[in-house]
Amino acid sequence: MDFWISQVFNGISYGALLFLLAGGLTLIFGMMRIINLTHGSYFLLGGYVGLTVIWRTGSFPLAILVGAVAIAVLGVVQWRLFLHRLAGEELGQVLTTVGFALIFQDLALVIWGGEPYTIPAPAALTGAFNTGTLYFPVYRVFMIGVAAVVAVVLWFVLERTRVGAMMRATVDDAEMAGGVGIDVRRISMGVFALGALLAAGAGVVGGAFVGVYPGADFEILPYAFVVVIVGGMGSLRGALIGSLLVGLLDNFGKALFPEFSYFTLFAPMAAILAIRPTGLFGRA
Amino acid sequence: MGKKLTLGVVAALVLAVAAAPPAWAQKGPIKIGFIAPMTGGAAQVGKDMLNGLMMYLAERGNEIAGRKVEVIVEDNQGSPAVALTKLRKLVESDKVHVLTGGLFAHVGYALAPKVDEYKIPMLYPVMAADDLTQRKPSKWVVRTGWTSSQPSHPFGEYVAKTLGYKKVAVIAMDYAFGYEVVGGFQKTFEENGGRVIQKLWAPIGTTDFAPYLSQIKRDADAVFALMVAVSSLRFPKQYEDSGLKAKIPLIGGGTTFDEFVLPSLGDEALGGVSPLIYSAAIDTPINKRFVKEYRAKYGKVPSYYSETNYTAGRWIDEAAKAIKGDVENREKFLAALRKVEIPDAPRGPIKLDSRGNPIQTIYIRKVERKDGELWNTVVKTYPAVSQFWTYKPEQFLKDPVYSRDFPPCKYC
Numbered sequence: 001m002d003f004w005i006s007q008v009f010n011g012i013s014y015g016a017l018l019f020l021l022a023g024g025l026t027l028i029f030g031m032m033r034i035i036n037l038t039h040g041s042y043f044l045l046g047g048y049v050g051l052t053v054i055w056r057t058g059s060f061p062l063a064i065l066v067g068a069v070a071i072a073v074l075g076v077v078q079w080r081l082f083l084h085r086l087a088g089e090e091l092g093q094v095l096t097t098v099g100f101a102l103i104f105q106d107l108a109l110v111i112w113g114g115e116p117y118t119i120p121a122p123a124a125l126t127g128a129f130n131t132g133t134l135y136f137p138v139y140r141v142f143m144i145g146v147a148a149v150v151a152v153v154l155w156f157v158l159e160r161t162r163v164g165a166m167m168r169a170t171v172d173d174a175e176m177a178g179g180v181g182i183d184v185r186r187i188s189m190g191v192f193a194l195g196a197l198l199a200a201g202a203g204v205v206g207g208a209f210v211g212v213y214p215g216a217d218f219e220i221l222p223y224a225f226v227v228v229i230v231g232g233m234g235s236l237r238g239a240l241i242g243s244l245l246v247g248l249l250d251n252f253g254k255a256l257f258p259e260f261s262y263f264t265l266f267a268p269m270a271a272i273l274a275i276r277p278t279g280l281f282g283r284a
Numbered sequence: 285m286g287k288k289l290t291l292g293v294v295a296a297l298v299l300a301v302a303a304a305p306p307a308w309a310q311k312g313p314i315k316i317g318f319i320a321p322m323t324g325g326a327a328q329v330g331k332d333m334l335n336g337l338m339m340y341l342a343e344r345g346n347e348i349a350g351r352k353v354e355v356i357v358e359d360n361q362g363s364p365a366v367a368l369t370k371l372r373k374l375v376e377s378d379k380v381h382v383l384t385g386g387l388f389a390h391v392g393y394a395l396a397p398k399v400d401e402y403k404i405p406m407l408y409p410v411m412a413a414d415d416l417t418q419r420k421p422s423k424w425v426v427r428t429g430w431t432s433s434q435p436s437h438p439f440g441e442y443v444a445k446t447l448g449y450k451k452v453a454v455i456a457m458d459y460a461f462g463y464e465v466v467g468g469f470q471k472t473f474e475e476n477g478g479r480v481i482q483k484l485w486a487p488i489g490t491t492d493f494a495p496y497l498s499q500i501k502r503d504a505d506a507v508f509a510l511m512v513a514v515s516s517l518r519f520p521k522q523y524e525d526s527g528l529k530a531k532i533p534l535i536g537g538g539t540t541f542d543e544f545v546l547p548s549l550g551d552e553a554l555g556g557v558s559p560l561i562y563s564a565a566i567d568t569p570i571n572k573r574f575v576k577e578y579r580a581k582y583g584k585v586p587s588y589y590s591e592t593n594y595t596a597g598r599w600i601d602e603a604a605k606a607i608k609g610d611v612e613n614r615e616k617f618l619a620a621l622r623k624v625e626i627p628d629a630p631r632g633p634i635k636l637d638s639r640g641n642p643i644q645t646i647y648i649r650k651v652e653r654k655d656g657e658l659w660n661t662v663v664k665t666y667p668a669v670s671q672f673w674t675y676k677p678e679q680f681l682k683d684p685v686y687s688r689d690f691p692p693c694k695y696c
Contacts, residue, residue: 003498010494106323114328116517117548128527135527140494210491211517214327219489254495258484 002133007255008248013140015247016147017206021220022227022239023154024198027191029225030234030282031171034083034192035090037097038075039199040221041104046071046200047207047216048112051119060122068201075196076189084188101217109214116213119204139209146205150198151240158236167191171234230269232282241280313352314604314611317374319367319395320385322359326513329387329589330359332544333410335582336590337384340597348601349609356380362387364394371395375402381611382407382621384596387589389413389432389460396422405618407599409592414464415685417641417671426621427641428599428634429592430671432461433468433686435538435559435646437673438666440472442648443535446664447557449505451481451695455496456510456537458485458688465510465537467686470693472673479695480508485688488512493519497526510537516545524552533557541651543587546658553658556651561642562588562631563649563660574630585657588631595629602626632667641671 021043028036050067054060078100086092121139129136158164169177170187178184203212210216223246231242246265253264272280318337320330334357346353356378358370367386374380383399383406386392392411399406400422408416408425412432416422443449452473456462462485470480481504484496500507507528511519516539523529529552538560541553564575564585574594578586586594603620604611611617625635632645646669649660672680684690 006498007495010492010498014492014494109323109327114326114331115548116328116514116545118517118521120550126525128525130527135525137522137525139525209518211514213514213517215324215514219491251492251495254486254490255499258486258496261487 003255006134006136007251009136009140011248011251012244013143013247014251015244016140016144017202017209018223018227018247019147019240019243020143020150020202020205021199022224022231022243023150023236024195024202025224026228026231026234026236026239027198028195030228030232030239031167032188032191033088033233034086035093035097036083036195037094037221038078038100038104039195039224040217040219041101042071042075042196042199043203043206043220044108044212044217045074045104046203047119047212048108048203049200050204050207051112051117051212054119060119060125063119064201064204067204068197071200071203072193072197076193079189079192083192084185105214105217114214116211117207118211119207121208125208143205143209147243151236154236163187163190226266226269228279230272230279232279235279235281238279238281311351311612313354314348314382314600314609315378315380316353316355316600317371317378317380317383318355318357318385319360319370319374319383320357320387321362322357324361326362326387329513329544329587330385332587332589333385333387333593335578336586336593336595337597339578339581339590340594340601344597344601349604349607349611351604351609360391362391364388364391367391367395368398371398371402375404380404381614382600382617384409384593384600386411392416396420396425399424403614405614405621407596407621409596410589412464413460414671417639418681419685421639424618425640426599426618426636428596429642430561430644431641432464434641434669434671434673435561436465436468437472438646438669439559439648440469440474440478441476442559442664443469443506443508443557444473444476444478447506447535449478451479451501451503451505452508452535453482453484453500453504453506453532454480454508454510455484455486455493455500456508457512457515458487461512462510463688464686466508467691468673469508469537470691471686474691474694480693481695483693483696486515488515490515491518493522494526497522497528500528500532502531504532506533506535508535508537509540511540513539513544516540516542517548520549520552520556538588538649541649541660543585543660544589546651546660547584549658551653553651554653557648557663558660559646559648560588560660561644561646562591563647563662565649565654565659565661566631566647567662568630568632570628571630586630591630595626595631595634598626598629599624632665637670637672639671639677643668643670645669 025039046067049070050063053063053066125139125142166182170184174184227242231238250265254261320333322330360367360370392413408427409429412430414431417427456466482501535557538558541556541558543564602624606620607616627633634642634644637643646666647662648664650663652661
């Protein structure tokens with residue numbers, strides 16, 4: 001029993017981190033249909049900026065804030081100057097964003113060096129809750145909490161506010177949205193910024209868990225895409241369920257069949273896509 | 285008359301040759317080709333390696349055996365395919381005299397046949413794949429580093445006898461280097477009465493170790509972990525967070541607690557015991573000078589990557605001196621490289637065994653905090669350890685190379 005409880009807990013906490021990352025991607029890729037391979041770079045750069053803030057100020061919340069906002073600004077600049085010209089041109093998007101990812105990777109190497117770092121979590125978030133033989137590391141609980149808050153806020157903004165309605169309208173039919181007086185460009189920019197913000201925030205939160213190091217960008221990127229594709233393009237609920245599914249599959253695969261851990265992760269995904277090509281909650 | 289003239293010509297020729305300055309004086313610099321990842325995930329390791337080599341050459345005023353030295357650096361981004369392209373470039377268009385560098389066992393295996401084809405000596409200061417000096421030797425590869433299982437052999441004995449652990453659970457990276465480090469440990473540990481009760485293999489790049497940690501058998505006396513690079517950074521923290529550190533001591537392969545990651549680690553690494561061919565904390569005047577000057581120059585403590593490449597520079601220097609700088613004669617150069625003995629490297633005395641792997645000191649190290657920094661304090665030294673430990677080479681080589689299933693896990 002202990003085994004199952006702790007494995008489910010581990011799977012959910014890893015899924016929480018994936019959700020923070022994939023939530024942003026589902027906005028940019030799923031809703032705006034921009035294939036953004038720079039998403040992993042936002043995660044990494046967010047981590048690095050957060051690290052610098054921690055070194056300077058020692059404040060973890062400030063690190064999350066500054067890291068996320070700085071990279072959101074970077075994302076907006078990237079969108080304004082390049083990506084919004086490439087609407088609908090998938091090949092152009094892929095080439096441009098891969099190019100950016102490589103440039104960011106080398107820039108990070110120049111600025112922060114190649115040394116691997118971890119972001120020091122505040123003392124209150126280290127250690128573990130201990131009940132009998134079970135251990136629940138505090139930081140993992142924290143990640144689950146952050147993911148839950150982000151999920152609720154995102155859902156509320158998208159489904160229950162005027163801005164959210166404008167966002168959905170813009171994504172569904174930009175021309176009509178423009179026709180009824182929505183500032184399409186500003187809304188698109190906002191959605192893109194929010195996506196980058198979430199990825200960078202995940203970079204700081206995840207940086208205390210997986211570390212901040214060259215190569216993290218391309219390591220984490222496929223997971224984010226898998227989550228979005230399996231969950232269904234543009235569906236927030238899909239991203240949430242997809243993250244949990246990937247987290248749990250990854251975890252149980254490793255725990256039960258360590259030799260086949262990649263198989264147990266990717267085989268169910270292939271099966272899901274074969275049965276539902278639009279993903280679990282995607283619309284055709 | 286005709287005969288006299290011939291004789292005269294011969295005499296003149298002989299004189300001319302004898303009087304000519306030594307060949308090297310006209311030949312320009314000795315060119316060293318260096319291949320390592322300079323960009324991408326392993327770039328920092330590549331930099332540590334290059335720093336070591338350049339520091340040695342700078343100490344010699346960039347001159348070896350009376351000739352200037354030129355180092356041509358090529359970035360292979362950690363990939364075997366790119367390494368092969370760069371090798372061709374260095375040999376064919378730069379016309380280097382000797383090659384060095386390289387990171388990751390599979391790159392080592394990829395380069396070796398090509399190096400033999402070109403008949404050009406290449407030093408392997410880091411790449412440790414066992415079989416390159418065991419069952420699949422390569423004529424032109426001169427290993428100045430180590431075999432993966434070399435530090436593990438004495439460590440197995442140390443853990444069984446000195447630390448007195450009876451049952452050990454293993455978690456290691458799932459690739460050749462992991463198999464060899466773990467295999468060497470298991471062999472000697474079990475021969476000294478210990479039992480490996482569990483072996484878990486995690487893929488390289490594993491971010492979350494929790495699924496493995498929750499499976500670790502709680503009746504183990506110690507956990508042996510083999511981590512490399514980024515995983516060394518993550519593992520100790522997750523080990524502590526899972527509540528295991530308080531119950532089961534953590535030991536491991538040398539790279540788990542490498543100087544490369546120590547500055548980024550905190551209390552979670554304290555107490556970790558591991559073996560390696562080097563520790564920055566070796567208490568000899570030579571090493572202290574090395575560490576001090578390396579820090580002054582590059583602002584950090586040297587890792588074993590820096591030391592082995594520093595010593596590789598020395599190695600090339602000694603061999604070139606022995607043949608008076610005639611490095612163009614590759615056969616002669618290779619023979620000289622194989623004969624080098626260094627009694628006073630920062631890591632201790634080194635010479636090659638008959639199969640071309642260094643016989644050297646193995647250090648058992650324990651992570652401790654000193655003046656606010658983490659160091660690998662040396663708790664025991666095993667001098668003059670060969671890749672075959674105390675076994676007869678012929679006997680040892682009859683076994684297959686260490687793998688996932690060899691030695692078999694009898695007590696799992």
